[in-house]
Amino acid sequence: MTIDIADRIRRHGFKRLLLAVSGGLDSICLAHYFIKNREALGIEWLGIAHVHHGLREGTADRDAQFVEAFAKSHGIPFFLKKLDGNALKTAEGSLEENARDARYEALMGIAEANKCAIVTAHHAGDQAETMYMRLRRGTTLAGMRGIQALRQNIYRPFLDITREELLAYARENGLEWCEDESNADVKFARNFIRHDALPHLEETCPGATMQLCRIAGLADRAYAKVMEACERVFSPALRTENADADLHQHDMKGDNQHDTVAGMTQYISLNKKALRKMLLEHADSDLSEMFRLWLSEQGLRFPIAFFYGPKEPAHIKIPHRAAYRRRSIVKNGHTVRICAFESAEAALKFVSCESKEKGY
Known part of the structure; x- marks a missing residue:
């Protein structure tokens, strides 16, 4: 990875961290990075959490076992949370949103019990996808900020790092990971954007992906100024x-x-x-x-x-x-x-x- 994130991590002063690890490339790179640099980052406790959504037969169990083995091989406490897949499918709203909300709820429960912050492996590609989705359906200044690096005790240190950089890091360190076949199913909106819409946009407008990430950063800084003004105006009431x-x-x-x-x-x-x-x-x-x-x-x-x-x-x-x-x-x-x-x-x-x- 070409971007040094150590200074930012140390600046936040995290001492106890729960790493959200699905078993895919991104999260395995995340886990390896924090385990390898644990002492240099001043981290006193690390845990690895895996959420089994109950939506895939066979490969979901494989992923859970893979992450558990990875955690044990590095001497890291492992936490597994299994969700009710049928309940997620039948609940009101989209399956993507239901699964995401349930996943974060599970992670927050584990983090609260262990008095630590949650770390996820969202990267620049995820940021660009989020920006594309929000711009397509319409959004406000708050939505233009994209995924936040730090929000509600959840830290996302890889937002400036591309998938290509993560792949290079994995190869350099001889890492193995699991492929979630559901990530290739373009009937899900985010997968369609990832595999079709964004590659087409990048082909016609080279650099568009990183520009979307740049816009999110600019909107985030502008939002901070707007909120300062909001505080001055409304907090006296x-x-x-x-x-x-x-x-x-x-x-x-x-x-x-x-x-x-x-x-x-x-x-x-x-x-x-x-x-x-x-x-x-x-x-x-x-x-x-x-x-x-x-x-x-x-x-x-x-x-x-x-x-x-x-x-x-x-x-x-x-x-x-x-x-x-x-x-x-x-x-x-x-x-x-x-x-x-x-x-x-x-x-x-x-x-x-x-x-x-x-x-x-």
Whole structure:
């Protein structure tokens, strides 16, 4: 690999790392690199985790056994998590997304138990594929950032490294790996982009793949500046005092209310008066997308047009009470409360309880 990533890894100060290893070229290179450079990187503990999705017969078991043997040969703790393949196939949404979400949930569970960060082998090709997919279907500035190198305790150190560099590294170090035959199935959107769309784009526009990665980097730096501005504008409206007391009081109003609040995973409370004042100060601007992005950074994602009101100050319209999937918004007295829940049903129930309480 031609890019020295050691300085970046040391800069993050990681001491305990869980390596996500599928058994393919990318993840075997990842595992070998960290094992070989463990001492130089100042890493105190390494573990290897493999997620068996239960979607492939035969070769999936082979991959799990291969990764386990690799881990044992290097004296690294090995963790195997088997998923319910039938449940993934029948769940609502795409199989790709279901498998990805379940995989990360499994990895996070292992990492939490071992008090460590997760490391994955996403590389420049994965970044280009992600950018291509998002640009094709439409995206926002947040989406233009592509895959993040570090997000939610997940570190991806290889995003600047091409598959060709990984292949050269594997050959140089005599590494063996497994080939997942499902990666060649172009009925999956990402595989089609990897094997058809991007090679065609690269053929007609040489260097397009790395340009997509470059755009992601530029968007990431621009996004950081936008978020700094968002913090200056919106954070003064955050209620930092009595917010927990308010929720506790709401919690005490009956068993149903208790169940609803118990299902809440996170929330923010905004001072309605302070927010209104801020919107009036920026009445000639359109801050609706900035507000949405700011909420997204709090883990509270809503659609692009959810807060857009062309006749409102700063074009921000906040619903009196509304639910979107597992999130809800409720105006209650002098407070705007925006919450996330464990389920869409819990979010709807919270809005419904607030409505009944206020007599709507």
